[in-house]
Amino acid sequence: MSIGNTPDGNSPEDERPFEDDRAAEQPSIGRALRQARITAGLTVDDVSNATRVRIAIVHSIEQDDFAPCGGDVYARGHIRTLARAVHIDPAPLLARYDADHGGRPAPTPAAPLFEAERIRPERRGPNWTAAMVAAIVAVIGFVGFTMVKGDGDDSKTQVAEGSTPTTSKPVTKPTVTKPADPKPEPSDSAIAAAPQDKVTVQVSAPDGRSWISAKDHNGRLLFDGLLERGQSKTFQDQEKIDLVLGDAGAIQLHVNGKEIADEFQPGQVERLTYTKGDPEVG
CATH class of the missing domain: 1.10.260.40 (lambda repressor-like DNA-binding domains)
Incomplete structure (x- = not known):
């Protein structure tokens, strides 16, 4: 042993x-x-x-x-x-x-996000076309009323000179009909139209928060930090925008005035690049 x-x-x-x-x-x-x-x-x-x-x-x-x-x-x-x-x-x-750590976290429901985006296109600005049409019609009506009033004054002069007085009909003001406001055409997205000669990317965090990074076509850092709940950032460049999303499931994207409908999962890290032609039609 x-x-x-x-x-x-x-x-x-x-x-x-x-x-x-x-x-x-x-x-x-x-x-x-x-x-x-x-x-x-x-x-x-x-x-x-x-x-x-x-x-x-x-x-x-x-x-x-x-x-x-x-x-x-x-x-x-x-x-x-x-x-x-x-x-x-x-x-x-x-x-x-x-x-x-107590199991996998529950995914964030996406329904409120899309509901909020459907409400935004209903916001309308002043209808300047209808206002200009109404102003032109008012001017024409005023000119017509002035001409009719001038004819009435001539009739009164003839009576004063001794001619047989005649009863003139009361002057009726022309009815001005205001044209109906044309309905605006629905836009493709909840954000305003983006310039066609640039790429415009809007990053929003409506229901959560996420770390994001954005760079222009030269690799220059435009933003690197945490996007808190309810915040949004908009980036523009002449050619392209490179994005990194730390939690893509908490992010809503609009690119060149159009909503990106990709369904990202909570906790998913995404690296995305968008140009002036995105998103593609069809």
């Missing part, structure tokens, strides 16, 4: 608890992401540039600290994005996160 063996013949390494083996086989979410990043030969800066997730948040997630994400929806979106960037399946990590 060797000195290093226990009385039952097993080595000391065989006496390790079974739970330690399971823990070694199932690393934490942050540790799994970090190991996959190192295996892929990527640095934290590389992952941050590829995913648009800030360096501080990448470090926190790799240390299993999800507080800087700002909530479960954002944490799940970051986990999914980082897992894809380091070439591993995000589903087991998301399942483990849901188990540790």
Whole structure:
């Protein structure tokens, strides 16, 4: 019997608890992401540039600290994005996160958002065409009334000179009929018509909040921050707008005066590019 063996013949390494083996086989979410990043030969800066997730948040997630994400929806979106960037399946990590944090958050209902957009086109501005027509008709009526009144004055002069007086009929003012206001043609979107020589993108967060990033065609950063609930941002460029949406399910887009009807999921990270011709007709 060797000195290093226990009385039952097993080595000391065989006496390790079974739970330690399971823990070694199932690393934490942050540790799994970090190991996959190192295996892929990527640095934290590389992952941050590829995913648009800030360096501080990448470090926190790799240390299993999800507080800087700002909530479960954002944490799940970051986990999914980082897992894809380091070439591993995000589903087991998301399942483990849901188990540790009380389950998957319920999706935000989309019905109020579309209902609000249908109400906006009913806003009408002053109808200047109808006002001009009414003014022209009024001027014509005034001129006609002045001419008829002048004829009446001539009749009174003839009576004063001694001719047989005649009873003149009372002057009737011409009836001015105001034309009916033409109904405006319905617009394709809830926002005003955008200029055709530029690309115009409006990003709104009607029922939630989301981190967004916007750049012009030169790569210049137009906005990088959190869009709070009820806020909106509008971006314009001569050629294109590049967008990154941290939680696409909370965002409503209007591009070149038209609503984008894509159904994004809560927590979904989207990278979008729009030009002057978007959205395509048909």
